[in-house]
Amino acid sequence: MNVRLQFLGAAHCVTGSKYWLTLDGLPTPHHVLIDCGLFQGLKELRLRNREELPLDPSLLDPVILTHAHIDHTGYLPKLVHNGFRGRIFCTEPTADLLSIMLLDSAKLQEEEAAFANAKGYSSHHPAVALYTQTDVLQVLPLVESVAYDSELTLCEGALTLTYREAGHILGSAIAELTVQGATQRKQLVFSGDLGRYDNPVMHAPAVIREADVLLVESTYGDRDTHLQNPEEELANVVNEALRRGGVLVVAAFAVGRTQSLLYYLKKLRQEGRVPQAPVYVDSPMGIRVSDLYPRHPSAHRLGHGNVFDFSGLRFVTESWESKALNDKSGPAIIISASGMCTGGRIMHHLYHRLPKPQDTLLLIGYQAEGTRGRDLQEGAASVKIFGAAVPVHCQVQHLDGFSAHADRQDLLRWLDQFRHPPQQTFVVHGEPAAADALATTLRQRGWSNVRVPGYLDHVLLFENI
Incomplete structure (x- = not known):
């Protein structure tokens, strides 16, 4: 089996989280999407939301969500509109949040498009929402909740999913994926967005000890933001x-x-x-x-x-x-x-x-x-x-x-709990300065294979496992 990964978002930026995982070598290739977020912020990023993905949504199954924030879930209605009919996995609190957040996102887009058309200030004539509340209603029946710390088998037994507490927002999770090849088993860890250790509302992020491949967020990878009080x-x-x-x-x-x-x-x-x-x-x-x-x-x-x-x-x-x-x-x-x-x-x-x-x-x-x-x-x-x-x-x-995001100190505390550096580490979900700073720090700490991927970069993770 060959395992490939493509970075469709949150690469050299903080939004648009989408990671396309492909398992080749099975009777049928399996395509999995980890997170499905909207790009936000700069216009050049937001324009990506209207570009076609380099994959056929009808071939995807499943989508695995780490949490409900729109930069991790907000592209789902567009994905379904374009043909996705697979399963969407998340924790139970995230499932409850999804219906609230996606409907709100669609409603805001519809209202903003209508307001822009009424006032005539949009550069698009007419302004059109990326998706509608009707599109969102097609997403919700596809959502299935998964309990923390329970193992779910996917892709004809070649992949298992386990959610661990991320401590970021209600229902946020670290996604642990285990790929079982013919001769080898590999562990992929997607941090999602990690929370703070001193948050009085949310639990601390779970301890992860092992990973062959790690994708770690770096929103505050270049600075400490803890307030003294x-x-x-x-x-x-x-x-x-x-x-x-x-x-x-x-x-x-x-x-x-x-x-x-x-x-x-x-x-x-x-x-x-x-x-x-x-x-x-x-x-x-x-x-x-x-x-x-x-x-x-x-x-x-x-x-x-x-x-x-x-x-x-x-x-x-x-x-x-x-x-x-x-x-x-x-x-x-x-x-x-x-x-x-x-x-x-x-x-x-x-x-x-x-x-x-x-x-x-x-x-x-x-x-x-x-x-x-x-x-x-x-x-x-x-x-x-x-x-x-x-x-x-x-x-x-x-x-x-x-902020609900781990700062540099929190990130390093979480990363230091690995027994040994992963074979491959990808620093994602950060602006270039923050991602590069965290990558440099990890290299200085002896993590030898650390990369900051770019948008649409494609990586062969494992070959003939």
Whole structure:
């Protein structure tokens, strides 16, 4: 059997995760896709979402997902639209998240296309959504959940899948794949996105001891982002923002970041370290995701019950309520998505709040190159919203320490647990500087075969096993 791998995304960039694994030499060749994400950020990356994949989707079976974030799952509706009819495997919490996130992604695309056509600012005439909510409904029946630490046999017994805890978001997993050839067995490990060891909400990433081939993410492969005291750092931003009598707008990913933020705010308010100002969660998806935590108590550290609720917290569900927040004066806190300020309800809040000096925008996670969030983090004097240049007069704060991604220290801690370096290591899911830095560090530590693959690179992993 020959085993091949092609990098269809997350190579020299942080988004678009797709890895095409081919097993040749069986009675029928088997094609497996690990993750199926959308490219986000720079226009040159986003344009790849509309390019045809170098494979026939009808030949794929299965798709193996590491977690539910759109840069790992958001291409699924397009894949199904183009002919995929195989199985989609993920953990049970990820399966619950998928229906929420993919429908939201499709809805946003449809709304943005309609808005662009109405306002006439799209470069495409007419603007067309990449996929629709109808396409998403074709995806969901194909999804099958797999429990952590249970072995699933695939591809006529030539491949087995085992999910291990990744600690990134609810349901996130490391995918361990075992390839059984005629004479040899090989272990392939796909890290997915790894979480932090000090996350109070999520479990720590599972220990992996052995791998013949490893794909490891490198989002923060070039830097340490741990805050010395994340609670105190957040309290300082909240107190400063509310002291000015303004509104604090927090750009938070609906999955993971919103829930961690609510955990910290609840704790700070209970301890009297921040004012009892009203807190509005203006993210329908964030609200639905928060409701999943009590359904999966073993998948996080918070246990049973309504783990995020506190006095003064209001979940904003209706669009008219969301729009009414534009007229609200401070002190108040609005948590909204998307976390990179690329779409969703936060766009309206940015449009109204960025020009106001008394207000504050807090970015609490990784901001990909080419996103509005990255521009704001880097001090842009204005940003384009709804086709108009909006001046930035508000305070802009950024706390990397609340990212759900492992930083350099976390990554090395996880990698150091391998008994010996894998035969082949591929550093993926990172901008070039971050991926190259992690690869260099691993080489310095004695990992001899470490590569940073490029987009569409094709590798023969094993021959005649």
